[in-house]
Amino acid sequence: MTEELGLRQRQRLRIQQAIQDAATRLFLDSGYDAVSVNEIAAKAEVSKRTLFKYFASKEDLVIGAFSDHQDELALTVRSRPAGTGPLTALRRHFLDGLDRRDPITGLDDRPQTIAFVQMVLSVPTLQARLLLYQTRAEQALAEALPDDGTARLAAYQIYAAHRALADDNRRHLAAGVTADARYPAAVEAANDAFALLRHGLASRYDLA
Structure with missing residues (x-):
């Protein structure tokens, strides 16, 4: 059976x-x-x-490619090795994605991938469905993080950092930069973003 x-x-x-x-x-x-x-x-x-x-719908045929990653950050947190903090696990996961040129990191310069993302961002109904997917991904991450009353806020910040990093990589690739050429700067940007998540904005922008 x-x-x-x-x-x-x-x-x-x-x-x-x-x-x-x-x-x-x-x-x-x-x-x-x-x-x-x-x-x-x-x-x-x-x-x-x-x-x-x-x-269930024509939109799902497109967003399904993103939905496969909906619980990815949450799973990364839940399956992290003992003694490893959530941010450390997530940073390593993103850096590994950059190394593999995972499309979710924005560092995939295959023409079909670039065209696919541009299509999604140009169709209002797909943008709306993508926003719903993003909301669900944030919620899943919030549920996976240790909850001391700020898990949802932390999840939104972490997910926003991932989106910003991926969007910036896609912007460079759309301008003609190859994934290999962008890779060192992408790694540096990712490490910088996670440092901001770890230490907060006060040291960078004097908001203390």
């Missing part, structure tokens, strides 16, 4: 990925608004009914 359930799960994941891949190709080729759900289903060789079993 366990083997059968594992096989079904793998099959579901393959179908889900095939639908999402088909949608992404069509969106990048023709533009988000120009592609219909029927076209996506046909491209993925599934029925429209099957498509909606995996994705």
Whole structure:
């Protein structure tokens, strides 16, 4: 029975990925608004009914690529080694992502990745869904942090730092800088951002 359930799960994941891949190709080729759900289903060789079993809306076909990372920061905190603080674990995780050119860090200069992000940021309905995803990711992180009454505030600050770092990397890549050329500055910026999170803004901006 366990083997059968594992096989079904793998099959579901393959179908889900095939639908999402088909949608992404069509969106990048023709533009988000120009592609219909029927076209996506046909491209993925599934029925429209099957498509909606995996994705509740057309927007989910795009935001699903981000949703895979929704609990990533929370999981990083929960699975950190004993004796390692949350900020240290999160900093190491982000630096590892930079090293791997993980798209979530903004340091992925593959043309399809840059085009995909630009598409998301140019469509108002996708921006709204992305904001919902971000809110859920912040909430998940807040629940994973030790709660002394400030976990939510800390989670929002940490997540904002991740967004700012990724956005800055994407801005440089969009201007023509390669990921390899941007990498040293990206590492320096990440270390600086986590230092600010650790020590606060007072020492930098004299807000004490």
